[in-house]
Amino acid sequence: MAESEKRGFFGRLFGGGKKExxxxxxxxxxEDVPSEEEVAQDLPAGSGQAAESAxxxxxxxxxxxxxxxxxxxxxAPAISADPxxxxxxxxxxxxxxxxxEVTEAALQPSPPGSEVVxxxxxxxxxxxxxxxxxxxxxxxxxxxxxxxxxxDETQRDESAGExxxxxxxxxxxxxxxxxxxxxxxxxxxxxxxWIQRLxxxxxxxxxxxxxxxxSVFRKRKLDAETIEELEDLLIQADLGADTAMTxxxxxxxxxxxxxxxxxxxxxxxxxxxxKVLAPVARPLDLDTGHKPHVVLLVGVNGTGKTTTIGKLAxxxxxxxxxxxxxxxxxxxxxxxxxxxxxxxxxxxxxxxRPIGAxxxxxVFDAMKQAKDAACDVLLIDTAGRLQNRAELxxxxxxxxxVIKKHDPEAPHTVLLTLxxxxxxxxxxxxxxxxxxxxxxxxxxxxxDGTARGGILVAIAARHGLPVHFIGxxxxxxxxxxFTAKDFAGAIAGMTN
Ligand SMILES: Nc1nc2c(ncn2[C@@H]2O[C@H](COP(=O)(O)OP(=O)(O)OP(=O)(O)O)[C@@H](O)[C@H]2O)c(=O)[nH]1
Numbered sequence: 001m002a003e004s005e006k007r008g009f010f011g012r013l014f015g016g017g018k019k020e021x022x023x024x025x026x027x028x029x030x031e032d033v034p035s036e037e038e039v040a041q042d043l044p045a046g047s048g049q050a051a052e053s054a055x056x057x058x059x060x061x062x063x064x065x066x067x068x069x070x071x072x073x074x075x076a077p078a079i080s081a082d083p084x085x086x087x088x089x090x091x092x093x094x095x096x097x098x099x100x101e102v103t104e105a106a107l108q109p110s111p112p113g114s115e116v117v118x119x120x121x122x123x124x125x126x127x128x129x130x131x132x133x134x135x136x137x138x139x140x141x142x143x144x145x146x147x148x149x150x151x152d153e154t155q156r157d158e159s160a161g162e163x164x165x166x167x168x169x170x171x172x173x174x175x176x177x178x179x180x181x182x183x184x185x186x187x188x189x190x191x192x193x194w195i196q197r198l199x200x201x202x203x204x205x206x207x208x209x210x211x212x213x214x215s216v217f218r219k220r221k222l223d224a225e226t227i228e229e230l231e232d233l234l235i236q237a238d239l240g241a242d243t244a245m246t247x248x249x250x251x252x253x254x255x256x257x258x259x260x261x262x263x264x265x266x267x268x269x270x271x272x273x274x275k276v277l278a279p280v281a282r283p284l285d286l287d288t289g290h291k292p293h294v295v296l297l298v299g300v301n302g303t304g305k306t307t308t309i310g311k312l313a314x315x316x317x318x319x320x321x322x323x324x325x326x327x328x329x330x331x332x333x334x335x336x337x338x339x340x341x342x343x344x345x346x347x348x349x350x351x352x353r354p355i356g357a358x359x360x361x362x363v364f365d366a367m368k369q370a371k372d373a374a375c376d377v378l379l380i381d382t383a384g385r386l387q388n389r390a391e392l393x394x395x396x397x398x399x400x401x402v403i404k405k406h407d408p409e410a411p412h413t414v415l416l417t418l419x420x421x422x423x424x425x426x427x428x429x430x431x432x433x434x435x436x437x438x439x440x441x442x443x444x445x446x447x448d449g450t451a452r453g454g455i456l457v458a459i460a461a462r463h464g465l466p467v468h469f470i471g472x473x474x475x476x477x478x479x480x481x482f483t484a485k486d487f488a489g490a491i492a493g494m495t496n
Contacts, residue, residue: 194472194473194478194480195486195490197447197448197472197473198447198448198470198472198480198486198487198490199489199490199493199495200448201420201446201447201448201449201450201451201453201472201490202447202451202452202453202487202490202491203493206266206490206491206492206493207493208233208236208237209233209234209237209269209491209492209493212233213230213233213251213265213269214260214262214265216229216230216233223256227248227252230244230247230248230251231244231245231248234247234248237452237454237491238423238424238452238453238454238455238457238458239273239454239457239458240457240458240461240462242461243272243273243276243457243458243461246272247268247269247272247273250268250271250272251265251268266492266493266494267492267494269488269491269492270485270488270489270491270492270494271488273457273484273487273488273491273492274484274485274488274489276457276460276461277456277457277460277467277484277487277488278484278485279460279464280442280460280464280465280466280467280482280484281466281467281481281482281483281484281487282441282466282467282468282482283468283481284413284441284468284469286316286376286377286412286413287412288376290407290409290410290412291371291374291375291376292324292370292371292375292376292377292378293376293377293378293412293413294367294370294377294378294380294403294407294410294411294412294413295312295377295378295379295380295411295412295413295414295415296380296382296399296400296403296411296413296414296415296437297309297379297380297381297382297415297417298382298396298414298415298416298417298433298437298439299384299416299417299418299429299433300384300385300386300387300419300422300429301384301385301386302384302419303384303417303418303419303422303445304417304419304443304445304446304471305329305381305382305384305417306329306335306338306339306342306381307338307342307445307471307474308415308417308443308445308469308471308479309325309339309342309379309381310339310341310342310345310346310476311471311476311477311478311479312379312479313325313342313343313346313348313379314345314346314476314477315479316376316377317346317347317348321376321377322373322374322375322376322377323346323348323349323375323376323377323378323379324348324349324350324351324366324369324370324373324375324377324378324379325339325342325343325348325349325350325351325378325379325380325381326350326351326352326362326363326366326370326378326379326380326381327339327340327350327351327352327353327362327381328359328362328363328366328380328381328382328383328399329359329381329382329383329384330352330353330354330355330356330357330358330359330362330383331355331356331359331383332355332383333355335381335383336352336355339352339381340352345476346476348379349369349373349375351365351366351369351370353365359382359383359395359399360395360398360399360401360402361402363380363399363402363403364402364405364406366378366380367402367403367405367406367407367410368406371406380399380403380411382396382399387428387429387432387433387436388428388432393432393436396433396436396437397436397437400414400436400437400438411437411438413440413441414437414438414439414440414441415439415440415441415442415443415468416429416430416433416434416437416439416441416442416443417442417443417444417445417471418430418442418443418444418445418455418456418459419444419445419446420444420445420446420447420449420451420452420453420456420470420471421446421449421450421451421452422452422455423452423454423455424455426455426456426459427455427458427459427462430442430459430463430465431463434463434465439465440465440466441465441466441467441468442456442459442465442466442467442468443467443468443469443470443471443479444456444467444469444470444471444482445470445471446471447470447471447472448471448472448473448478453487453490453491454491456487457491467482468481468482469481469482470482470487
């Protein structure tokens with residue numbers, strides 16, 4: 001057989017020797033990739049120039065181990081307020097649902113410790129990048145020196161700076177204090193266990209893989225061509241070329257001319273994937289020697305940063321930690337409101353600024369507030385940004401520099417949220433966010449949907465970055481520690 005005929009789909013398509021996963025375009029999901037109109041509204045007018053090809057992210061995953069705080073899988077009764085509702089635009093008729101839920105109980109105070117601290121622009125002006133040189137002890141705060149935040153100036157709220165007192169909106173009070181969401185008023189369907197949601201979420205990948213491999217084995221004898229087709233299947237599932245080769249080699253061992261059972265295929269798949277993932281499945285250790293331990297959340301739009309902050313705050317608060325939240329997404333009003341709701345739900349103080357304020361300035365204030373209040377942990381939200389928007393990535397670098405003005409070792413933890421429905425594009429997110437913000441660990445969200453997830457295997461094989469948590473729902477308890485065995489089993493379609 002001619003060489004060209006032997007090669008599998010990608011070999012034939014790209015003609016290469018060692019196969020690489022197909023270069024993905026940025027994910028075409030609507031929520032991740034803004035339309036032109038959305039870009040005009042939500043993202044700064046910028047060059048949009050592609051970021052240069054990323055080098056391997058050298059994020060240092062090590063966090064000081066002085067009195068490490070290991071976050072357990074603490075589950076508490078779910079609170080029904082739904083911060084995701086805050087994502088609804090103000091004029092969205094659906095967004096009035098929460099307001100409708102105001103009850104007498106809404107007049108009850110927020111949970112203890114819950115408080116919103118909002119800064120006024122002219123009291124705490126923006127931080128200028130020029131002032132971040134080491135010799136300057138504190139950022140200068142000249143308005144004239146303040147560069148654009150990188151967002152469209154026309155989108156700034158003209159009323160910014162007028163807000164003095166911030167009280168929870170009636171809408172917020174209603175859903176928080178009443179403790180009743182619209183879901184809770186209906187008979188709730190029994191909630192599937194987290195492992196079931198994970199398996200269901202990854203079932204598309206697992207059936208495609210399992211079925212594909214079985215059909216390849218059933219139809220023909222195992223030979224070079226079959227092995228190449230197997231590799232193609234695994235690469236299409238985003239597992240990466242190296243892992244694909246390892247798996248096919250394992251599957252092929254001693255099986256020439258033999259049939260292979262479905263269970264055997266799934267078992268070998270799960271074992272090999274687990275081997276790759278086991279070294280990166282690491283709990284999030286927070287060094288309580290830092291006051292506060294600063295955790296920065298970064299990622300592409302809509303990947304679940306704010307939601308993950310809320311879930312983390314809940315876990316930490318249950319452990320008795322004093323937590324502060326910084327609404328560093330100063331661009332999107334709904335993001336600030338969403339974080340405020342999470343603050344109320346979890347009894348955490350929220351530091352925010354009016355929309356349009358400089359994110360670095362807000363973060364500078366939050367660092368000071370958290371230090372003054374002797375907080376254990378400061379969780380900083382940031383605006384979502386596509387990793388190929390150079391000007392937005394520069395803004396993120398500025399945020400990191402401002403944090404270091406307070407504590408050169410901070411941020412102590414930088415978490416990148418990856419949406420599990422994303423394919424190859426997640427690899428470049430890891431590389432570019434890793435280089436820009438020094439990502440120390442990953443959280444893969446939305447594994448309860450129609451997830452893909454295979455890319456995490458390729459990311460683990462290439463970067464070895466710790467994966468701390470998986471998001472398996474929008475609720476406060478829907479954040480689970482990442483475990484290699486469970487994840488590998490779910491991708492391989494194992495049922496136990
Ligand atoms: N099903 C599911 N939905 C999730 C999960 N995590 C977050 N979401 C939802 O995804 C949407 C986006 O989440 P956010 O937390 O607002 O994402 P973000 O990264 O802060 O968004 P931007 O600020 O726009 O960049 C919300 O509707 C969340 O409720 C998850 O694990 N599972």
